[in-house]
Amino acid sequence: MVGQIVNLSSFPPFYLTLHRPLPDMDAGAPSYNPRTVEEVFRDFKGRRVALIKALTTDVEQFYQQCDPEKENLCLYGFPSEQWEVNLPAEEVPPELPEPALGINFARDGMQEKDWLSLVAVHSDVWLLTVAFYFGARFGFGPADRY
Numbered sequence: 001m002v003g004q005i006v007n008l009s010s011f012p013p014f015y016l017t018l019h020r021p022l023p024d025m026d027a028g029a030p031s032y033n034p035r036t037v038e039e040v041f042r043d044f045k046g047r048r049v050a051l052i053k054a055l056t057t058d059v060e061q062f063y064q065q066c067d068p069e070k071e072n073l074c075l076y077g078f079p080s081e082q083w084e085v086n087l088p089a090e091e092v093p094p095e096l097p098e099p100a101l102g103i104n105f106a107r108d109g110m111q112e113k114d115w116l117s118l119v120a121v122h123s124d125v126w127l128l129t130v131a132f133y134f135g136a137r138f139g140f141g142p143a144d145r146y
Contacts, residue, residue: 034134040131042079043131044127044130046078047078047079047127047130048077051077051083054077055119055120055123063107065085066104068107071087072087073087073102074086075099075103075123085103085104097129100125100126103118103122
């Protein structure tokens with residue numbers, strides 16, 4: 001898509017919410033839509049690295065962003081290996097995989113280690129859900145297998 005003008009209205013709304021660009025990402029081009037097993041795996045790996053970074057290397061920044069006084073927050077991992085704590089998308093079809101909602105509410109009521117473990121478990125489930133969501137859209141006819 002380099003050098004092409006992209007009409008964002010041609011993308012379904014769930015595609016744009018799942019691939020919300022971060023401020024330092026190229027805001028002019030939406031992320032790709034994985035169409036092969038290799039692309040889904042690359043997407044999975046990028047999101048996984050982002051979530052691991054949030055829960056380990058950037059744990060202090062992540063902890064501060066999950067203020068229990070704020071509304072329901074979610075931890076998003078992006079294929080670009082970046083993470084974001086943000087409100088869930090407002091207009092999402094029910095079948096769109098969304099991360100665990102309200103990760104910030106239990107923060108002060110638990111030991112930090114236990115809370116991080118809980119967020120990690122929910123993040124693992126979300127990663128698999130996103131991968132299966134993309135994989136379920138593949139064709140299974142003989143011509144689509146190769």
